Amino acid sequence: MNVTTSDARKAGRGRGKNAAGRLWRKDGAAYLFLLPWLIGLAIMTLGPMVSSLYLSFTNYDMLTPSEWIGLGNYREMFGGDERFITSLKVTFVYVLTSVPLKLAFALGVAMLLNKGLRGLGFYRTVYYIPTLLGGSVAIAVIWKKMFSGNGVFNQMLYSVFGVQGPDWIANPDYSIYSLVVLSAWQFGSTMIIFLAGLKQIPTEFYEAARVDGAGRIRQLFRITLPLLTPVLLFNIVIQMISAFQAFTQAFIISGGTGGPIDSTLFYTLYLYIKGFTLFEMGYASSMAWVLLFIIGFFTALVFGSSKYWVNYGDGGD
Template sequence: MSVLGELRRLRAGRAGRAAPRRRETAIGYLFLTPWLLGVVVITAVPMLASLYLAFTDYDLIRPPEWVGLDNVVAMLNDARLANSLRVTFTYVLVSVPLLLAFALLVAVLLDRKLRGLSFYRSIFYLPSLLGSSVAIAILWRQMFGRDGLINQVLAWFGVQGPSWISNPDTALGTIILLHVWTFGTPMLIFLAGLRQIPVMYYEAAQVDGASAFQRFTRITLPLLSPIIFFNLVLQIIGAFQSFTQAYVVSGGSGGPADSTMFYTMYLYQRGFAQLDMGYASALAWVLVLIIGAFTAVNFIASRFWVFYDD
């Protein structure tokens, strides 16, 4: 057989093998079409539209009017915006560490081969399913009201409790407690991570005389650090986007005295209550930058405290 004939045969074989691959690729993209359309229509297009509106004066009634950086300049002199940032940062920096610490504690306790482990996991996960719902937020508002369950319990001990949600000093704390109460999702992730740590590490450390605290700090935490990092990033992003709990507990006002005025709630008020959608769009993109900055800092800092078991 000539060299040219051999080359033709090889090319024909490759073309024959490539045809089924192209068909498989086309079928794959066909099944991905609904998701791709959703990403473009529901996510990408609205994001680009909001980026344009961030540089306009738009009240949802008249056409948008280009104003350049006027919305950014207005932010620098917005006292309520500064307060919402303070409230949101306080909420994130307090609630996220508390939630992760509590979730890890419960996961460690559940990792002790308890009977009925599936039942306990379901019970502890239930608040995560309900915690972001309007019904639970309403229940929370009733519990921490002046005549709510918390004050009724305190009354048994002769303590006259205040209306926790109506006091600027305690209103934010009640929402932080509500967030910590929804610890189920990170708890399950921690529990899955704990199950992946080889038991022989603990046995060897115990033989060497390591205490329970030393085994936890020298074995559990380092080997669990990738899971801690994963939960930390997710919880920070979620905490910055919190809205429902604060909106319902405060009655949509962000009160008392703007003590629960989260950034997302202020964005909602400017966009849908005051019909200042241009300014609200600018606020939304600032929130994207804030979340992106926190995420980037976490990834940079993870080099110093996250350890991967090769």
């Protein structure tokens, strides 16, 4: 008996409905629980991203309708905006100094805490507190007071070493490094992650190394660091992204201007100035997309290089 085309289509639709029904009965509850997050993703993330991408090709001041100008914002950004180039330089200096310093400091403290100290939970809590407080406005204000010309830091320098320090905040030669020190001070979360990684290294490796006559330095470079490279990769990526997005500290310490003479003009701070001080929201949107590209490029670079230095095996030689 021949089956007509319409009968075949009905049979296909029937099978599709049955498959959809089985899928809904199997995963329907999961989709219902995910629904609030999916709605939030569409409204709070994807929607603003699409709007920002459109605005990056327009001249928009938030008070009048946007005007399409194509690549005008990007041409101005890379062709004639000296403060944009300055903000890039300042941000790269901050990233290249603060990230390695924070990682080194966090790893050193984690290795000390991994020695089986009494009251380990107390020390972990104490060292983690700066991370909880470091992004707040109050801490940035206190930091500004501490490193001013007559602040606590200079008073300590003078009382202990007899050295009169400069105004670390107002001097353009040092202002960026006061922010670097502030970033390194917030090493708590990085330290906790390193400490968790150190706890996973079998003690048998160190015992065998000591039997072979390996000292602590050799153990560090042959056992600890090779086995810790996956954790190091994670921390590098997270801290690098966070450093590129740094804003609050520079905003408070510089008074929202990026001074003195743009020495603390972080990229995100200049984006804020363009968007919410000068009301050049189209230009600010184009800056946001450039920042997304920069972060994505360097993240991909780190992941691409990881195959040469990240060790997922059983350690070094």
